[in-house]
Amino acid sequence: GASGSVHLVVRREDRENNSNCIDGADGTAVAARSKKKYALKKVIPNTELEASMLKVEIEVMAASRHPNIVRCFATFRHEGAFWISMEHMSGGCLTDVLDFLQKKKLCLTEPHIALILRECLKGLQHMHLHRRLHRDIKSDNVLLCGASGRIKLADFGFVAQLTEERKKRNTIVGTPYWMAPELIRGCEYDHKVDVWSLGILAIECADWEPPHINEAPMQAMMLITTRPPPKPR
Template sequence: MSANNNFTMLSEESLTRQPEEVFDILCKLGEGSYGSVYKALHKESGNIVAIKQVPLDTDLHEIIKEISIMQQCDSPYVVKYYGSYFKNTDLWIIMEYCGAGSVSDIIRLRKKALTECEIATILSDALRGLEYLHSNRKIHRDIKAGNILLNSDGHAKLADFGVAGQLTETISKRNTVIGSPFWMAPEIILEIGYDCVADIWSLGITALEMAEGKPPYADIHPMRAVFYDTD
């Protein structure tokens, strides 16, 4: 079994079969945005993948947006998307498996903040991921340690595009308040329009989160933190 980075999109034949014919679920990894995430074996290749199972009674518009963003991305610094299945009342989203988990998982399990060298390595990969997204006119909008995953080689990859936004040639700034309060840029909170720079603010907060074990103002209510950020 391997988490092979050469694994690509699922074949058309595979996508017409029932997902349990194609994959063996090995264990539950945790809860992601909108659904549960599992580690699974792709039977034909022996590769390990991650499967997010999303109940169909959730906001399908947001899920389809997430899949659309992932489909368009092809970068070693962004989690890869392999295909999707409808199974009973769930949508199965097949993605690249990152065996070391999220950066926030690592902080929680080690019960201590990261070292300066570890932070620099993660930020280097995350910045390359953001450079790729921004050059393709995409904004992640929810950068935080929980959405940066590490593979078994220690490389960081951006994940969880449930709230990602896309810029167009005619609309240069978004105006929707969305994301996680402690990591939000002031221009998002104030609804004054924002662009890719908002992700850089969130990455700066993530750097503090990695260094201190939590983001600034984490000990107060999220809505109070919002007002602190805009003062």
């Protein structure tokens, strides 16, 4: 497994019927306990490409020891699925906070937004210094610790490793509404795509949702590449 020596035993019924289960785009996370509470992420890759991307995610999380990046402790495979034990973030994701505020017709204040962005920037700075790109910055991947209030980046399924020989990439990945224009166009890109996505996250924090969210993904991508950078409403 990945670095770490945590041994977890989770009963099948706990994995399948856990009330603290969260379904994500690439897997399911549940809360698990040994002597300490962990998040246990289950992912079933459908292709070799997905398995390869998952291995990258595991390696990045295991290697990224930073206060603003969710820690990965151990991994194992069972019945075709990858199980990844991660730091448990009891406050959930930022998306849940924004959804709650939207229902109450409340908004985050500028100091709150500044705090969120500052903490995300710390995590991104660490990744960029190690020549890694996140490429999927959005509220779903910003997690909160309820006890300490710590804000951390998670979900590195789209992470890219930059080498000295290849300081730019040209693969198209990410979530459309947060994607930078050069990512959509398939042009070469670097760490600036994460900065763009962080800017979209700032707008999401102010407006509850990112620009063009009511458009179909393909339409949104066309608007992102043909219009000036968006501003908060």
